[in-house]
Amino acid sequence: TKDCRAVLSLRQIQTMAKAWMCMCFLIFFHLSSERNFIKANAEMKTWCVAKPSSDQATLLDNINYACSHVDCRILSSGCPCYSPGNLINHASIAMNLYYQANGRNYWNCNFKNSGLIVITNPSYGNCYYEYT
Structure with missing residues (x-):
């Protein structure tokens, strides 16, 4: 054993x-x-865009806020991102410029809960969404 x-x-x-x-x-x-x-x-890579459910007043507030902190000349008439000239596109571009300039933190895309962080590049035509 x-x-x-x-x-x-x-x-x-x-x-x-x-x-x-x-x-x-x-x-x-x-x-x-x-x-x-x-x-x-x-x-x-991430970008910030406006939620499709955002109302016109909120989109306008977002454009005004973002463009008071970053250069939004890309939205001017004759520039690549002017067309289509609607609030949701302009707000998305302005919000993304702000988001990128401030370190791509989730709170820099909140905009009173009207921002959405996306992983697909939202650029279109000759309008390129900044990624820094």
């Missing part, structure tokens, strides 16, 4: 060694995956 216990003990050691190897691999895989996930999120 002594020999039997020694063999059993050896089997237990072998099983534990395999379990530890698997555990080490899983920990390594988890840590390397998490780092890549964080890195991908840190590099993700």
